[in-house]
Amino acid sequence: MSKTYYDPADLRKFGKITEWSEELGNKFFEYYGKVFEEGALSAREKSLIALAVAHTEQCPYCIDAYTKDGLQRGVTKEEMMEAIHVGAAIKSGATLVHGVQMMNKVNKLDG
């Protein structure tokens, strides 16, 4: 058994998940492929959204994959970092907006 939870080489094996559940695996990859096609949003915009979400999900495979995908699309490092800040802002905002709940509770209990 591997001594670490994550191995970069495992990303290449992602497609193998279909081997243990072919129908669901294939449906997932078909859906996944469709999502990233050019649409109302460009494939480039979708790639940047994916990069931001990869960070908020803290998925190392996704971070590797969408950093490389961005480079392939000519996305600059400044654009990548800004996208991550969008994710980070939502993450911290999501934490802080709960502060209102805390304030409400304090006011109710100790008002």
Added chain:
Amino acid sequence: MSGRAQSRPKTSRLRSRRQLLYKYMATKSLKKRDSDLAKSNRQLEILSNGIFQDGELPTFKAKISETSQFPLKAKKLEILQINVGYMCNQVCDHCHVDAGPDRKEIMTRDTMRQCLEVIKNTGAHTLDLTGGAPEMNPDFRWFVEEASKAGIKDFIVRSNLTIIRANKKYYDLPEFFKKHNVHVVSSMPHWTRGKTDKQRGDGVFDKSIKALQELNAVGYGIPDSDLRLDLVYNPSGAFLPGDQASMEKDFKKALMEDFGIQFHNLFAITNLPISRFLDYLIASENYEDYMYSLVEAYNPAAVENVMCTNTLSVSWDGYLFDCDFNQMLELPVNSKVKHISEYNEELLEGRNIVISQHCYGCTAGAGSSCQGVVA
């Protein structure tokens, strides 16, 4: 804990010093550095060992055999590509020619005369001059003047742009190209200064922009103009090029908005794992992942139209190769005809193309050739 935390900056300092050293070394060709990788047989050894030897990845021969495309055979000749010398004013990170100011291999006028005989009689519709910086060959202008008389439909010169601004004696190149109706094809790795200079050297971006503006000023690259100006994009690192049409759109928008520059088409070219790019892949520990990416992106439809099947590459000393990459790997054509002096188009047609694992670079995704995608 504290010991580990302290060791971190030290490691990163070490790494950056190594990178600096690598960057410094990279201002000279591998040949000048007497690098092991300057030897073509060493490169071929690397490309056949490791992951390809132990069967982790299929060899190119095995892969094209799956779709009954082995052996690859040369079709009718369409493009004659002549390398007039390895000397260049730039030392780009990825250069498959290992070109640079220290390279002395230059085509002589005698070999050019032999080429001209072929150019006059060939059935090829495209003549493609490349280098190094072809303009640095002292007989370059004479050769272009003579070759343009042969009336070949498409006469390409691969110009690196900065040469036009490198020295006063090159300032009139745009006018010279225009006079001989030369189709200019130029490298431009990115529409931003940072990414361009990282790959091609400091100051390259600004000079390239100026050169493009000068080409535009004499009529090159303007929509509907017969003076063709195309750009070549190849990735600045260990990743594959994106979709050629989207990249072209992005390049056109950015170059127009920022600099008022126009051009016709963008060719997206994949970096082949040979020479300086192979050196970079190994030094940066990206070699295996890169080969995986190439093999995963293998596209049999690209094999159909791979450029070696309609192109012939002539080296600075007149020898014949299936492509520019085989020229650098010193893999000569598999034919009785080996040299431009004994050229025979009929004998060369139908020859078996010489292949190795670097060929995966031309069959990944939409394929790659000196004219961009092929599938």
